[in-house]
Structures are given as structure tokens and as C-alpha cells.
Amino acid sequence: MNSGLDLELSFNQAMQGFGISSDIAHILWLPLPMLLVLIAAVVGVLVTVWLERKISAAAQQRIGPEYAGALGILQPMADGLKLLVKEDIIPARADGLLFTLGPILVLVPVILSWLIVPFGQNLLISNVGIGIFLWIALSSIQPIGLLMSGYASNNKYSLLGGLRAAAQSISYEIPLALSVLAVVMMSNSLSTVDIVAQQNNAGFLSWNVWRQPVGFVIFWICALAECERLPFDLPEAEEELVAGYQTEYAGMKFALFYLAGYINLVLSALLVSVLYLGGWGFPIPVNLLASWIGQSPDSALIQVFTGAAGIVMTILKAYLLVFLAILLRWTTPRVRIDQLLDLGWKFLLPISLVNLLVTACLKLAFPIAFGG
Amino acid sequence: MNISNSTELICFIILSTIVVCGGIGVVLLENIVYSAFLLGGVFMSVAGLYLLLNASFVAAAQVLVYVGAVNVLILFAIMLVNKKEEMNEVKGLKLRKFLSGFVCIGLLILIIRVNITTAWPLPGPKSIGEESTIRIGEHLFTDYLLPFELASVLLLMAMIGAIVLARRDVYFENENISPSNNIIKQSKTPLIADKSSN
Numbered sequence: 001m002n003s004g005l006d007l008e009l010s011f012n013q014a015m016q017g018f019g020i021s022s023d024i025a026h027i028l029w030l031p032l033p034m035l036l037v038l039i040a041a042v043v044g045v046l047v048t049v050w051l052e053r054k055i056s057a058a059a060q061q062r063i064g065p066e067y068a069g070a071l072g073i074l075q076p077m078a079d080g081l082k083l084l085v086k087e088d089i090i091p092a093r094a095d096g097l098l099f100t101l102g103p104i105l106v107l108v109p110v111i112l113s114w115l116i117v118p119f120g121q122n123l124l125i126s127n128v129g130i131g132i133f134l135w136i137a138l139s140s141i142q143p144i145g146l147l148m149s150g151y152a153s154n155n156k157y158s159l160l161g162g163l164r165a166a167a168q169s170i171s172y173e174i175p176l177a178l179s180v181l182a183v184v185m186m187s188n189s190l191s192t193v194d195i196v197a198q199q200n201n202a203g204f205l206s207w208n209v210w211r212q213p214v215g216f217v218i219f220w221i222c223a224l225a226e227c228e229r230l231p232f233d234l235p236e237a238e239e240e241l242v243a244g245y246q247t248e249y250a251g252m253k254f255a256l257f258y259l260a261g262y263i264n265l266v267l268s269a270l271l272v273s274v275l276y277l278g279g280w281g282f283p284i285p286v287n288l289l290a291s292w293i294g295q296s297p298d299s300a301l302i303q304v305f306t307g308a309a310g311i312v313m314t315i316l317k318a319y320l321l322v323f324l325a326i327l328l329r330w331t332t333p334r335v336r337i338d339q340l341l342d343l344g345w346k347f348l349l350p351i352s353l354v355n356l357l358v359t360a361c362l363k364l365a366f367p368i369a370f371g372g
Numbered sequence: 373m374n375i376s377n378s379t380e381l382i383c384f385i386i387l388s389t390i391v392v393c394g395g396i397g398v399v400l401l402e403n404i405v406y407s408a409f410l411l412g413g414v415f416m417s418v419a420g421l422y423l424l425l426n427a428s429f430v431a432a433a434q435v436l437v438y439v440g441a442v443n444v445l446i447l448f449a450i451m452l453v454n455k456k457e458e459m460n461e462v463k464g465l466k467l468r469k470f471l472s473g474f475v476c477i478g479l480l481i482l483i484i485r486v487n488i489t490t491a492w493p494l495p496g497p498k499s500i501g502e503e504s505t506i507r508i509g510e511h512l513f514t515d516y517l518l519p520f521e522l523a524s525v526l527l528l529m530a531m532i533g534a535i536v537l538a539r540r541d542v543y544f545e546n547e548n549i550s551p552s553n554n555i556i557k558q559s560k561t562p563l564i565a566d567k568s569s570n
């Protein structure tokens with residue numbers, strides 16, 4: 001199982017070479033991947049915001065940002081800086097404590113969920129055994145933050161937006177968890193590393209998307225709904241609710257909501273690629289490629305290539321999905337709140353239950369193809 | 373004492389302080405919304421205690437069920453009916469508070485006594501870590517099957533009861549609900565209004 005690059009082990013050995021004990025080296029190592037992933041998440045958001053501006057411009061036959069850096073690539077940085085230096089306003093009759101705590105409670109679970117996103121065999125912060133279940137549990141904390149900021153703003157639109165956000169997030173959590181459960185059943189493990197490893201036997205032919213096409217669609221719809229993206233952006237529908245729970249927020253607190261939304265989008269795309277599109281796997285097995293050019297799969301060169309290809313593949317797949325999400329946002333109309341709840345409870349929930357049942361039957365009938 | 377042990381001790385002290393103080397706060401705070409949010413914090417720290425015991429699956433389930441479902445529903449209920457109106461004066465409120473406080477302190481003393489007199493096996497059973505998910509599944513489908521199924525039947529009954537209560541217009545045809553006696557507004561509930569008009 002533990003083949004491939006193990007950076008922690010190498011780091012630990014290098015530190016011991018400097019005469020530092022193994023325990024201390026471990027503590028020195030701990031913040032490094034966390035910092036790296038935090039930076040990766042923020043850079044991912046900057047890229048996504050730029051993509052969103054450029055693609056929306058193309059969809060509306062505009063040019064989009066073009067003066068800040070080449071092709072306007074620094075525009076998201078300028079946006080972020082502007083939000084950073086803006087005045088932080090707390091409305092006079094709002095509840096200051098809850099008003100401040102709300103955005104934090106929305107952002108923290110999303111960033112914590114990056115704990116389980118694998119970019120390679122050993123390239124993740126922590127291979128926790130409950131992997132994907134941790135993400136489902138963490139994402140259920142978010143509605144509390146939304147309700148909190150909606151309530152604390154002392155504004156009817158905010159309260160309505162917060163309630164809508166919580167209702168939407170609860171109703172879409174269930175089909176989401178059920179479709180994840182079908183994948184977990186096939187790979188016999190909750191760990192994201194095992195789920196990816198199980199899909200990488202025969203290149204892109206063994207990806208879960210062929211075995212779980214219905215689950216893939218359900219998961220993608222639910223993930224979009226959890227991210228509150230159009231067609232499901234009812235909690236902040238500007239024609240109805242001004243901006244929902246964000247109405248009273250300004251400056252950095254608003255930026256926290258903004259950041260949480262986009263980090264959640266990138267995270268969802270990454271998880272779709274992990275669960276259904278083979279994660280870090282190369283479309284053609286690397287071992288096969290290595291044997292074609294006459295190299296042993298264990299040689300150092302091939303190992304480095306596998307690691308690099310893994311990171312590139314994960315990000316490439318995720319950003320293809322982000323592109324799809326952005327296209328959807330700028331080309332589809334918003335659904336009504338009753339349509340949204342009908343879709344969640346009366347359509348997606350039964351379908352995902354049937355999907356789970358069919359997967360269980362297929363697992364019993366064809367244990368070879370469905371991971372028996 | 374090595375690093376991991378002392379980290380564990382510090383985490384335990386912080387978490388249990390949050391649980392105890394938060395629990396007292398939930399009961400004593402005047403503002404019911406604060407109580408509900410604080411309850412969420414208490415649930416989270418209980419999940420943290422489970423994590424310290426190496427029961428990561430139970431911790432995640434605790435967050436998912438108690439924070440993600442129970443607490444959000446409590447908040448929903450509070451926010452949908454949160455009218456700022458004066459409560460009616462309750463007779464003998466001081467006596468009631470005293471009595472309930474007395475009962476609670478009695479229970480606390482009982483638990484402390486049990487805690488002191490029981491001979492706890494030290495060190496406790498070895499934790500099974502990641503394997504716990506498999507073990508929980510095995511137990512739920514063998515020796516705990518009946519309680520598990522009974523609990524799900526109970527939940528189903530509660531759900532059906534809630535639906536029946538919420539959809540009175542469909543299930544109680546002869547009940548006297550009509551727009552004329554001002555219980556409901558015609559514009560808001562067209563389903564009932566239609567039925568009563570013909």
C-alpha cells in the first residue's frame with residue numbers, strides 16, 4: 001500500500017541528519033502540509049474567480065477584466081485587497097458577537113475538509129480512516145454559521161436567506177450522502193486514498209463514473225446546491241432577497257463568505273474527481289507507460305513522474321468540473337424555492353436510494369466488477 | 373510524560389471545560405437563541421472528547437447527527453416562531469427553580485459518588501481505532517439488530533405523526549377549518565379554502 005513518494009519520511013530523516021529527534025521533527029513537519037494546502041486553496045480560489053469573470057464575460061460577449069496584469073489575471077488579487085482595506089461595519093442593532101462568529105463558522109469547516117483531499121498516494125494531510133464521512137460531517141456544520149449570520153444581522157432578508165440556506169443544505173445533504181455511500185460500498189472503505197486506489201487498475205476504464213453514472217449526476221447536482229451556485233443560489237437570490245444572509249456584511253467578513261463559497265466549489269470539484277473520476281490517476285496506467293519505454297515502475301524517475309502527474313491530473317479534472325459549474329451558472333435560470341425542495345426530496349432522494357439498492361445488488365451479483 | 377500525552381491532557385481539560393461551562397450556559401442563559409448556539413458548541417466539544425478516545429467514527433457521527441441535524445432543527449424552530457413577547461407570569465417560579473436545582477444537584481452528587489466508588493479498570497480497554505467502523509456495523513447487524521430496528525420504527529412513527537399534524541387539511545376532512553372563522557387566511561392556504569367553499 002505504501003508505495004511511491006513519502007515526503008514526511010524523507011523530511012524526518014533529513015531532520016534527524018541535523019541532529020533533531022524524531023518527535024521534534026514530526027512537530028516541525030505538521031504545519032508544513034497544512035500551510036501548503038491553505039495556500040493551494042486560496043490560490044485555487046483566485047484562479048476560480050478569474051475564470052468566473054473571464055467566462056461570464058465570454059458568455060455575455062464582453063471582454064472582462066484586462067488591465068490588472070496580463071489578461072486581467074491579477075484582478076482577483078485586486079478584489080481581495082480592496083475587501084481587506086474596506087471598513088468593517090457592524091449594523092447598530094445587530095448582535096455583534098454572533099455577527100462576527102457567523103462567517104468564521106462558515107469558512108472553518110470548508111478549510112478543514114481539505115484534510116482529506118488526496119493529490120497522490122501519500123500527498124494528503126492525513127489519511128484518516130473515516131475520510132469522506134468526515135467531509136459529510138464537517139459540511140453539516142455550515143448551516144449553523146449561515147443561520148447565525150442571518151439571525152445576527154437583524155434584517156428580514158438576512159434571516160430569510162439564512163433559513164433558506166439551512167433548508168437547502170439539509171435537504172441536499174441526504175442524497176449527497178447516499179450517493180457517496182454507494183461509492184463507499186464499492187470500494188469497501190471510507191478513506192479517500194483507498195477509493196482512488198480502487199479506481200486505478202485499468203486507467204480511465206476503471207473510473208467510478210462508468211459504474212456509478214447515476215450517482216455521479218446526483219452528487220454533482222447536490223454539490224452545486226451545497227455550494228449555493230446558480231441554478232440553486234436561492235439563499236442569495238438578489239432579485240428576491242437583496243443578497244440573503246450576506247446583505248449586512250461588508251469588508252473582510254463579506255470576503256470570508258465569498259472565500260468560503262469558492263473554496264467549497266473547488267473542494268466539491270476535487271471530491272467529484274476523487275470519487276468518480278479516478279482522483280490522481282493518469283488516464284493510462286503509469287506502470288503500462290513505464291513498461292512501454294522499458295523502465296521499472298519503481299525507479300526514481302518514474303516515481304517523481306507519477307507524483308507530478310498525480311497532482312496535475314487531480315487539478316486538471318477538478319478545474320474541468322469548475323469550468324462546467326461556471327458555464328452552468330451563466331447559462332441557466334434560477335429554480336424556484338418549491339421546485340428546489342421538490343427536486344431534492346421527491347426526485348433526488350428516491351433516485352439515490354434506488355441507486356444504492358441497485359449498487360448493493362450488483363455488488364452481490366458481480367463481485368469482480370463492483371468490488372465484492 | 374511525552375509530547376502526545378501532554379497534548380492529550382491539555383485538549384481534555386479545554387474540551388471538558390467547554391462542555392461543563394457550555395452546558396450550564398445553555399440552561400441559565402436568558403436569550404433562547406444564545407442557548408441554542410451554545411448547545412451546538414457543547415455537541416462539538418463532546419465530539420472532540422470522542423476524538424480523544426480514538427473513536428473518530430463516533431465523533432463524526434456525533435457532529436453529523438447532533439450538530440448538523442438536531443441543533444439546526446432546534447434553531448429553525450426557534451427562528452420561525454421567535455416572537456418577542458412577554459411570557460405569562462408562572463405561579464411559584466422561585467420554588468420551582470429551587471426544586472429543579474435541588475434535583476439536579478442530587479443527581480450530580482449521585483454520579484460523583486458512583487465515579488469515586490467504582491473500581492475502574494486502569495488502563496482501560498485498548499482502542500481499536502480505524503477498525504471501529506467495521507465493528508459498529510457488525511454489532512448493528514447481529515446482536516443489536518432488534519434495538520436498532522425498533523429505534524428506526526420509532527423514528528418512522530414520529531415522522532408520520534409530524535406529517536399528519538402538518539397536513540390536517542388532507543387528513544381531517546370534517547374538521548371545521550375554513551377561511552370564514554378566521555383561523556386561516558384564504559390567500560395563504562388555497563388547498564383548504566377550496567375545500568371549504570364547495
